[in-house]
Amino acid sequence: MKAHTTPKRAILLVRISDDKAEEARGVGRQEADGRRKAADLGWTIAEVITENDTSAFKRRRVHLPDGSTALRTIRPGFRSALDKLSSGARDGLIADDLDRVARDPRDLEDLIDVVEQQNVPAIATTGSMRLDNDAGVTMARIMCSIANKSSRDTSRRVARKHMELAEEGKPGGGGFRGYGFTRSGMDVIAQEAGVIRWMAERILDPRDPWTLNRIAADLERRGVPSATGAKWSGRSVRSIVTKPSVAGLRTHKGEVVGPAVWSAILDRHTWEQVCAVLAGRAGNTDLTLKRWLTGALWCSLCGHPLTGWQGNHGPRYWCATPLDGCGKIAVKAGRAESEVSLRIVVLLTRQDILKRLTAIATTNVTEDVRHELAEDEAQLKQLAGMWARKELSFAEYREARTIIEERLKESRALVQSSAPRVLRSLLAGDVHKGWEKLPPAGKREVVLTLLPDGYEVGPHDRSRGNVFDPGRIRPRITLVA
Ligand SMILES: [Zn+2]
Structure with a gap:
């Protein structure tokens, strides 16, 4: 890259964001900082463009030149800045935080193209990115790919890991000790289990069913300690006695996904009766709240x-x-x-879909993760080399390293994890029966495997009366195929 001339007609890009950390740096503050930076560098700002980035993560479907459509983050301010830089109307770009501006690698590549073709510099007021020399461009690419690379996938994989633990019936880890169980969640505390059984008996007593408050008051009177040492209340009694773990059931995201590896304190039937009685008393608010299409x-x-x-x-x-x-x-x-459900069942009759699912189900996730691990480790070495050759400042090196190390930590945890179990169990026999038998969380997983962006629900057309119009539910993107 040739040395550029000092910009005389630069753009200052400021962003309105709903990110809490960024919100603190209001537009006025960003502009002041940008102007100060420009003054330090001897640049002249000709225009301030305000980007409303409050919908940075809300991607929209856009038409691409080749006639296809794709989901893209829409950033009109950033795009207009690029247009002006590439037409020569503007000759430099200052932004509050370039690595956030160019969060999408495609955006970054477009910016790099303009910077290189027009030989105009782009630098950040804060953060580490500067596109005014080759090392800066390399660094920017690394930073952007690090920040973006499969961040979606990673969060999905982490969610899947929890899902798998749930399906294996193991405790999810973290959080407080559940009453009746040891901290690991694996062993029953006999004395507390006795209290839970007594609670159930009182609730189900046909002649004299106790209210939750009466149970709480009785426990208080007898000085029975709670799990946290807090006073007993009707609410805490309800929460203990309706928890699926008490019946030896494992939940994930609030839904029962199968039997747990620990032993039950209440038998399934008793627990269901307790839940039904309490749900009846409270107006049926407890158990149906979480639905499997939540998230889709x-x-x-x-x-x-x-x-x-x-x-x-x-x-x-x-x-x-x-x-x-x-x-x-x-x-x-x-x-x-x-x-x-109907649509998924139809999809499951399609050979191409089944093939795709089979491929996903049999792909060894662990191998993918191993591959990513190796890539990340190589990238760490590359970064260290760049730092040693003074192509990066220590701050830049540290920033990049932190991001990679974070991901390494996740990947290493996932190396233990197994392949997508839900899909395997779905594909093991008759897929239609398999689908019906999937636990709610499993159905959600299948839906999101087939349609990672889920469905969009349109408004109800009142002129059609109370009839449900299936056309209101539309896939947000085309199938993964
Ligand atoms: Zn809405």
Whole structure:
């Protein structure tokens, strides 16, 4: 790269973000810092472009030049800055934090193209990225690929790891000790188990069913210690006695996924009766709250995920206002679940889909992770070399290293993990029966394997009356194939 001339008509790009850490650096502050940086460098700022980046992670479907469509993050401010730099109308770019601006590797490559073709510099006010020399460009590529590389995949893999532990019936780890069990969650504490059985008996007593508050008061009166030492309450009694772990069941994301490896304190039937009695008393709010399409349905109006919700008219998936949704989209949970179920069953008749699933199911995840581990380790060495050759500052080196090491930690944990169990069990026999038999969390996993971006739910057309229109549920992207 040739030495560039000092920019006389530079762009200062500032960003409005909903990221809490960035929010603190308001637009005014970013502009002041950018101008100070420009003054230090002798640059002249000709234009400030404000990028509204509050939807940085909400990708939209865009049409590509080749006629296909793809999901891309839309950044009009960044794009207009690129246009102006490539037309020569502007001759430099200062941004608050370039590695965030160019979070998407495709965006970064576009920026690098412009920087190299037009020989204009792009630098950051804060952060480490600067595109004004070859080492800076190399570093930027590494930083961007590090920050982006399979970050989605990684979080999915971590989720899958938890899922697998859940299916093996092992405790998920972390959190507080559940009443009745040792901290590891594997062993029953006899005395506490006795208290839980007594609770169930009181609740199910046909002649004199106790209220939860009466049970709590009695425990307090007798000085029975709780797991945390806190006072007993109706709420804590309910939480203990309705927990699936008490019946020897393992849950994942609030849903029962199968038998646990620990032993049950209440037999399944008794526990179900207790839950049913308590659910009846409380207006049926307890057990149906979590739905398997949670995480797979999205609001067509605001792009927010829909959440399983217990309303006055039964369970729904709702763009819940208490969770910052717009509140405008809701669909009956049963309708949505049977519709998606139907579609998945149809998909499962397609040979190409089955082939794809089989490939995923038999791919040794561990091998993939091993491969990633090796790549990351190589990248660490490469970084160290760059630092040794003084192509990087120590701060840059440390920043990059931290990101890689974080991922290495995740990968190493995952090397222990096994292949996608849900898919294997689905494909082991008749897929339709297999699908029906999948636990809720397993169904979600299959849906998200087939359609990683899930479905979008459109508004209800009131002119059609109360009839459910399956057309309201549309895939957000095309199938993985
Ligand atoms: Zn919404």
